[in-house]
Amino acid sequence: MRVFVTGGSGFIGSAVVPELLGAGHRVLALARSDKSAETLRAAGAEVHRGSLDDPEDLARAAAGTDGVIHLAFNHDDFLNMTRAVETDLGVIEAIGAALAGSDRPFVATSGTLLLAAIDGVATEDDTPAPGIHRGDCDRAALALAARGVRSSVVRLAPTVHGRGDQGFVPRLIGIAREKGVAAYVGDGTNRWPAAHRLDAARLYRRALESAPAGTALHGAADEGVPFKDIAAAMGRGLDVPVKSIPADEAQAHFGWLGMAASIDNATSSERTRKLLGWKPEQPGLIADLEEGHYF
Incomplete structure (x- = not known):
């Protein structure tokens, strides 16, 4: 597949890009700076210059590919979470509209911390409580399954670790x-x-290749x-x-x-492991x- 990846030069994305290329996929990666573009080209990816602030541009890039992995999030707005979430929702909606009716995969990103209020061990069947946080993005991405998109969400552990963390x-x-x-x-x-970044990268690839539409996945090795x-x-x-x-x-x-x-x-990842054959191998x-x- 030719895959559009946002956040491809980040800590996790820089593991996802070589994971995809190593499996025979081609990568078109979003870069918002010259430095990111240079890093992505050196890794073997094509580059699309742009930013999360232009969702229609990202939708056009996604429309020309066979699937999307959306990792980028505007962490510059960490202290203004409402704005960051609204930006992410705009990107998810625009890319979802571009992929609607195609059954192409769209793998979005969320976090297990959104499930922290659950008593006991959270599973993939649990859903984040309503609120202005990435749980809204989680729900928006999964809802695209009803519009003919093979959407899934990787809920990452709060600690994705490894060199460069x-x-x-x-x-x-x-x-x-x-x-x-x-x-x-x-x-x-x-x-x-927790999950090692290389195990997380493998999970994103497996989600792209085979996650059923409307599936929540847990990136938790520990x-x-x-x-x-x-x-x-x-x-x-x-x-x-x-x-x-x-x-x-x-x-x-x-x-x-x-x-x-x-x-x-x-957080349990038992269902994720069984569904996708995901077997964390890193420390x-x-x-x-x-x-x-x-x-």
């Missing part, structure tokens, strides 16, 4: 380094799912790593003490990560931290 884990390490202590909230039994264990691995890596802090001090200690550090987000989160490259 710039997400939650390196930020938590930075906080531990700055404060001289690796902290966890309460008893630290709240759980974070179902739920206790946050206390994550803090302990960071403490070993930094050679700093590990300690518990009260819940009412989480925001003061972790800043905007305070809520995420307190969340219990155990789990704790093993990856123990390799030392994060420090």
Whole structure:
């Protein structure tokens, strides 16, 4: 297939592009800067210059391909989530309209943190609560199945890890380094799912190739790593003490990560594995931290 990929030069996208090319697909990748364009061409992809702010342009690019993987999200608007979500919804709607009635695949991206309010272990059958967050994008993408698009959504674990990670884990390490202590909230039994970026890339390819229309998929190789264990691995890596802090001090200690550090987000990917034959092969989160490259 000739596949249009947004976010192809990002941390996960830069693994998805070679995964697709290695499987014999051709890639047309969105680039919003000269640097991204150069990186994508070096990886073997064709380049489409543009941005998420022009959804009609992205729709035209998608219309000329056999399928779409949509990874890009405007993280520049992280503190203005309403605007970022509205932009993403516009992109999903425009690309969905371009693919309507074609049964071509459209793989969108969401997150398992949206399921954190669920008691116990979240499954692919669970849905995010209504609200102005990426759960709206999740629902919009899955709804395209009714319009003749083979749409699916990969709900990524909050921690997609590996070399080059710039997400939650390196930020938590930075906080531990700055404060001289690796902290966890309460008893630290709240759980974070995780997946290695190379395993996530393989999941996106399998979704593109064979996910049924209207399917939610979970990118969680580790179902739920206790946050206390994550803090302990960071403490070993930094050679700093590990300690518990009260819940009412989480925001003061972790800043905007305070809520995420307190969340219990155990997530099953059993259905995803059975449906697509997805078998994570890379190191789990704790093993990856123990390799030392994060420090």
